[in-house]
Amino acid sequence: MNTADTLMTERANPFSAPAQPAEESTQLPQGQSLRDCVEKSVNNYFQHLDGQDVSDVYEMVLAEVEAPMLEVVMKYTRHNQTKAAQVLGLNRGTLRKKLKQYGLL
Secondary structure, rough: EEOOOHHOOOOOOOOOOOOHHHOOOHHHHHHHEHHHHHHHHHHHHHOOOOOOOOOOOHHHHHHHHHHHHHHHHHHOOOOOOOHHHHHHHHOHHHHHHHHHHHHOO
């Protein structure tokens, strides 16, 4: 049975977007919201399971969204954890825990 940990380490990641030029990499496809992109990616993931058992999808999706969000917010706040915590609506201690969890600290 696949878990979130093993699924996230597989080379073929159905949640990964194709490489884009640097100036376009931060923009969503025209007319699509973040929600639309997540929905499309999750549907794509389930379509490519080929009968494999799967578990911990919630944790996998959360990690796929949370890690890059933290990276972007930290860059936006110039790595000021207090400001980043405020932007995210998190306690600073919770932010530090999440940064460590994803190897960003």
